[in-house]
Amino acid sequence: MNSRRITVPTLIGAGLLAAAALGVGSAAAHHAFSAEFDGKAPVLLRGKVTKVEWINPHAWVHLNAAGPDGAVREWMVEGGTPNTLLRAGIDRGTLKVGTEIIVRGYQSKDRSCEPICKANGRDVTFPDGRKVFMGSSGTGAPKDGSDPTDAK
Amino acid sequence: MVREVLVWLQTGLGKGTGDTAQSWSEALLGSLNFWGLLEGTHLISLMLFAGTIFVVDLRLLGVTFRRTPVSVVSDRVLPLTVAGFALVVATGLALFFAKPLFYYHNVWFRAKLVFLVLAMLNIAVFHMRVQRNQSDWDKAETPPSAARISAALSLASWILVIAMGRFIPYDWFECGKPIPHLANVLQDCKASEKGAIDKGDLSRLKGPAK
DSSP, rough: OHHHHHHHHHHHHHHHHHHHHHHHHHHOOOOOHHHEEEEEEEEEEEEOOOOOEEEESSOOEEEEETTTOOEEEEEEEEEOOOHHHHTTTTTTTTSSSTOEEEEEEEETOOOOOOOEEEEEEEEEETTTSSSEEOOOOSSSSOOOOTTSSOOO | OOOHHHHHHIITTTTSSTTTTTOOHHHTTTTSSSSHHHHHHHHHHHHHHHHHHHHHHHHHHHHSSSSSHHHHHHHHHHHHHHHHHHHHHHHHHHHHHHHHHHHHHHHEHHHHHHHHHHHHHHHHHHHHGGGGGHHHHTTTOOOOOOHHHHHHHHHHHHHHHHHHHHHHHTTTTTSSSSEEEHHHTTTTTSSSSTOOOHHHHHHHHSOOOO
């Protein structure tokens, strides 16, 4: 009888704690790839850098490039944190406005290009041929070989 | 009015002269390590805060530590809660300072503040009314319904505060994107730099979807 009185609130409490634990668990994955980007919509963008936002938690590289439909528009491509990019060899000195780059990435799920086309960047190729991983690891993005920390 | 202050906070405060001058807010947002340190500390102190307040709430509900008087549990645990709260608020304010306009026009952040206010009101009601006769039920395995309702409201509102906070970084309802009218209104997108586009309007503009 007494044990039954305990069971119901215990279950409720356990449920609440599990919900809270789930919340914290997803926090560890910071910013899940699949919430905003489509792993089945790869894009290859080639164009000149128009602006770089060196901000946390993701830097954004803006460039004018032709999208999958061939139309040239402004794209903003999500990268890792400024810290991640610096350690990968991408900084204000190497990624300047006007630099011609090639970015491999995945388009945003909504594909509306409204107000601006969005993509998640995987790697960036510089004019000298240097190819650098520009994303974050462990976001759930497709294992496409661009992230050197992915298990082969 | 609020927005003007936030614009100044984000782009004006601490800005020097010269082409590359940044405001303090912009410098914090672009920092190599400090922003990440703040975010990490915010989450860790959140765990201390929420984890300990949940213990007290579950005792008030009569779920855990049933044979320990409520006052014993709260005297031991609540100082940790207060310490966690101080840290979580301090780091939260600093994170807000790094991009005030983003949070101002973010529907999740606004919802988070609403639930935060509810949680604080609940604490005030608990201390001023529910606790007045605590000596009568301090040793009760299951405290009276007023205390249990208070504890349930506390659990629910803090879980919602945390959940809303978790959704803040996602861009589903970002201003400037074609989003539901209600989201545009709730976030005051019209006042934002990116403007407000209602999802319905856009489809009418472009004709029926194929």
